Amino acid sequence: DAGITQSPRYKITETGRQVTLMCHQTWSHSYMFWYRQDLGHGLRLIYYSAAADITDKGEVPDGYVVSRSKTENFPLTLESATRSQTSVYFCASSESRVGGKLFFGSGTQLSVL
Amino acid sequence: AQKITQTQPGMFVQEKEAVTLDCTYDTSDPSYGLFWYKQPSSGEMIFLIYQGSYDQQNATEGRYSLNFQKARKSANLVISASQLGDSAMYFCADTNFGNEKLTFGTGTRLTIIP
Numbered sequence: 001d002a003g004i005t006q007s008p009r010y011k012i013t014e015t016g017r018q019v020t021l022m023c024h025q026t027w028s029h030s031y032m033f034w035y036r037q038d039l040g041h042g043l044r045l046i047y048y049s050a051a052a053d054i055t056d057k058g059e060v061p062d063g064y065v066v067s068r069s070k071t072e073n074f075p076l077t078l079e080s081a082t083r084s085q086t087s088v089y090f091c092a093s094s095e096s097r098v099g100g101k102l103f104f105g106s107g108t109q110l111s112v113l
Numbered sequence: 114a115q116k117i118t119q120t121q122p123g124m125f126v127q128e129k130e131a132v133t134l135d136c137t138y139d140t141s142d143p144s145y146g147l148f149w150y151k152q153p154s155s156g157e158m159i160f161l162i163y164q165g166s167y168d169q170q171n172a173t174e175g176r177y178s179l180n181f182q183k184a185r186k187s188a189n190l191v192i193s194a195s196q197l198g199d200s201a202m203y204f205c206a207d208t209n210f211g212n213e214k215l216t217f218g219t220g221t222r223l224t225i226i227p
Binding site for chain 2: 102
C-alpha cells in the first residue's frame, strides 16, 4: 500500500543500547522528517532531509543519527539510548512545494529503561 | 527562530457548539504557511487545514476554518457544530517557504461533551 510506514510500532530497550527506527515512504517525496513528541513540548524536529544524501539538524538532534541513501528510506538511529529519549517518534514526508503538507507515519513508541 | 504559541492546554465544549482554538506565531519572514493538525487518541497526525501568508481569504475545509489575522500574527482554528469525534489534541504549526520544516505548538486538548 502506498503511504508512509514506520517500524517498529513499539520498542523497549535499555540504556546504552543502539536502536534504529525505520521509516519508508512510497510517494517519492523529496523531504522527510523525524519528530519526537513529549508531553508539554508538542512535536520537536530531530532531523530532516531535503533529498537523498542531504540531511540537516533540527531542534533536538543530540544523541541521534540519520542517513538517507535512498529517497524512500530515512532511518533514525539512537547511538546509545538514554531514558530522556523515551518518547513517541514520528516520521513524516512532504512534497517540495509551497504549502506542501506533511504526511505522518503512525509513530513509534520507544521506552528506554 | 520560529515560535508557535497555543495558550489553551485544554478545552471542554458542548456538542454542536462552535469552538475556537487559539494559535499565535512569531516569524519575521514575509512568506510562511500555517497548518493545523488533529491527533486523536489513536495517535495519528491528521492534516486539517492550511493558510499561506499571501492568501487573501481565510482558509476553509468543511467544518474547519482558519481565522487568519496577519497583523496580530494569529491563526485560530474554528470548528463549527462540534461533534464527539472532534475530541482530540490539536496542533498549530508554521513553516517558512523554502525550508519545509514545520514548527509545532504544544497543542490544545479538546474534549467535546455530549
